[in-house]
Amino acid sequence: MTDFEQQVAYYRYLAKKHGRKILLGVFILTLLLTSVRTVGPEEEGVVLNLGQYSRTVNPGLNFIAPFGIEKMYKIPVQRQLKHEFGFRTTGISSRSQYSDSDFSIESSMLSGDLNMADVEWVVQYRIENSFQYLFRVKDPERSLRDMAESAMRKSVGDRTVNEVLTVGRQEVATNMEVLLQKLCDEYENGIRIDQVVLQDVNPPALVKPSFNGVNQAQQERETLINQAESEYNSVIPRARGEAKETIQLAEAYALNRVNGATGDAARFEALYTEYIKAPDVTKKRIYLETMERILPKIGNKIIVDEKGNNVLPLLNLGTKITLSK
16 A cells, blocks of 8 residues: 555545534534624624514523524614714715715706706604514615605695795705605604704705805895894884973973962962951061062162261271162
8 A cells, every 4th residue: 555545545534533513513513603792882683583473582692493493683672873964974084074966956956936946854763663674665764865855845846946045944954854754653663862963954056156146135135124123123112212201391390380370379369368458467477578589689788868968877887888868
């Protein structure tokens, strides 16, 4: 027997001796690889037995029937997912990076006044029912994109292009979110819509310069209106306040004059009543009261008789005096 034949015989002997162990090891390894599954903390596992739904398992280490008898699908039920329309994000670092591809087919919208708008939006959603997500709709992700595009076109089509581009953006997003959730419930695809965000809304590129010019003119108009209202609010209230103050002063003056005249008339009537009762006494009292009120105000005087010869002795001749007849 040659050396080569001896080697072949030796290897045959080893294969016969250790073949069963190798086959057993391969069997055990295959068993472990096809029966042990790990479900992540944000996932749940849906197990199919020969293609039919069997059960749903929780996160952690799980076992299924080996050798393809059972198959597991991991569904990220605790993770927020999203679909982008009109653009694609290719990378996120310090600054988001976007794809250069053209997605204008899905972002071009026809508004209710038959104008075009380029609408980019994001749909954020969660999978809340993994069974419905896998078995109710053939391709739930593709179906969701189609439904989202349909809902957005309807929301934009119910409004004018100016509303979509300016004040109606939030209303469009809210209405589209409600409509999309209604479609998901009707299709029973197990998806819950968290939020719809309008990323960017612009007029088509061909008319964008004209539209920007119109927007600038409208902004200038609003600025002028605000300035005019500001000047109006600064002048008119002040004028109204001054007019009101003048009226109040006039009313106070009139009331003071009327009250004074009324008081004088009352005093005169009271005096006249007393005068009727005692004319001489009243005359003397009036004279004395009048002199008491006047004399302190007229300064020093020299009182002489009619001929001017004799001077009354009760005078202070050392002060400056005024002669009077």
